[in-house]
Amino acid sequence: MINDHYEVETPQYVVLGSNILEEKLKEINILKRIKVALIVTGPTKTREYGEIVKNILTDMNIKVFTYSLSNAFDKMQDKYINEVKSILNIAFQNNARIILGVAGGKVFDIVKACSELLSVPYISIPTAASHDGISSPIISYPIFEVISNKIPLKSSRVRPPIAILADTAIASKSDRRLLYAGCGDLIAKFTAILDWKLAHKRLKEKFNEYAAAMSMLGFKIIKNRRKIINLATEKSYRIVLKALIAVGVAAGFVSSSRPLSGSEHIFSHTLEMLSYKYGFRPALHGEQCGIGTIIMAYLHGKNWRLIKNILKEIGTPTNANELGIEEKYLIEALVTSRRIRPTRYTILNERNISYEEARKILYEVEVI
Numbered sequence: 001m002i003n004d005h006y007e008v009e010t011p012q013y014v015v016l017g018s019n020i021l022e023e024k025l026k027e028i029n030i031l032k033r034i035k036v037a038l039i040v041t042g043p044t045k046t047r048e049y050g051e052i053v054k055n056i057l058t059d060m061n062i063k064v065f066t067y068s069l070s071n072a073f074d075k076m077q078d079k080y081i082n083e084v085k086s087i088l089n090i091a092f093q094n095n096a097r098i099i100l101g102v103a104g105g106k107v108f109d110i111v112k113a114c115s116e117l118l119s120v121p122y123i124s125i126p127t128a129a130s131h132d133g134i135s136s137p138i139i140s141y142p143i144f145e146v147i148s149n150k151i152p153l154k155s156s157r158v159r160p161p162i163a164i165l166a167d168t169a170i171a172s173k174s175d176r177r178l179l180y181a182g183c184g185d186l187i188a189k190f191t192a193i194l195d196w197k198l199a200h201k202r203l204k205e206k207f208n209e210y211a212a213a214m215s216m217l218g219f220k221i222i223k224n225r226r227k228i229i230n231l232a233t234e235k236s237y238r239i240v241l242k243a244l245i246a247v248g249v250a251a252g253f254v255s256s257s258r259p260l261s262g263s264e265h266i267f268s269h270t271l272e273m274l275s276y277k278y279g280f281r282p283a284l285h286g287e288q289c290g291i292g293t294i295i296m297a298y299l300h301g302k303n304w305r306l307i308k309n310i311l312k313e314i315g316t317p318t319n320a321n322e323l324g325i326e327e328k329y330l331i332e333a334l335v336t337s338r339r340i341r342p343t344r345y346t347i348l349n350e351r352n353i354s355y356e357e358a359r360k361i362l363y364e365v366e367v368i
């Protein structure tokens with residue numbers, strides 16, 4: 001007997017297309033049964049899309065409450081905890097039976113945490129193509145750490161959205177910088193899979209070749225279609241959204257974020273943590289992951305220049321200047337990354353990098 005079992009969790013309904021939102025929202029079965037819904041949006045333009053979704057749901061005789069996250073650039077800890085608490089309150093008081101996330105990236109971490117804490121499903125309506133959080137059943141590591149510190153949230157691995165409605169007519173109106181950042185998050189799969197293989201080799205960590213292959217496919221599609229993506233037409237958004245959804249779904253094949261996130265993500269998380277410590281503004285998640293992938297590909301002894309060239313042709317930052325983060329923070333991030341997530345074995349665990357070495361590495365890969 002093989003003493004192991006295999007579990008796959010995927011969204012029930014995924015639609016990607018142009019101007020599909022209204023028609024497809026009305027086809028989702030659960031929305032035909034529930035009476036109260038809660039929409040969670042980001043702080044800026046996504047609020048408008050939240051209104052559109054609200055009108056559609058109201059048309060379906062659903063009572064709708066909306067919560068928009070604040071734009072405050074204050075301390076990470078208070079910000080996320082307060083947002084989660086506010087959403088939980090609204091949902092409790094009004095007996096909301098479903099959450100609809102209408103947003104680009106990080107908002108989905110909050111939506112996932114609330115969906116889990118309330119035991120209600122959520123629907124993902126991405127307004128940009130910037131992040132695989134739109135489809136993955138994972139709360140990103142730093143946000144999970146902050147929330148679970150104060151609120152009893154058991155695992156960063158949550159259920160996938162029951163539906164994903166990705167309307168390219170909406171996403172293509174977002175800033176192209178978000179699109180290029182989404183590509184950074186996909187290019188990151190190159191080193192994420194290398195790290196996963198390394199952990200399998202060194203620690204016998206479980207490796208799932210299907211999830212890994214799907215994740216790598218996300219990388220390859222972006223690599224092969226980088227010129228079209230750079231044009232930032234609706235087709236570009238379609239390519240990137242499709243890849244982001246596919247890799248996020250692949251994470252549902254395993255019980256961790258391994259297929260999505262390796263040392264390059266740890267580097268990005270570290271930068272984010274340093275930004276709260278020193279008060280500088282971090283870059284976009286996918287942009288930081290893209291830079292991380294260049295560095296980690298170098299540490300893995302792989303063709304980092306290829307990674308750099310792909311990112312460059314897409315339009316994603318490839319150095320400190322383009323990223324808008326001072327060299328000293330990038331150096332500190334590289335030195336301290338290996339301490340940030342000790343339970344995740346990556347190439348960072350294979351050597352202790354000093355400040356001087358970090359500077360040399362970043363110089364060599366032309367990040368500084």
Ligand SMILES: [Zn+2]
Nearest residue numbers: 132185265289
């Ligand atoms: Zn990511």
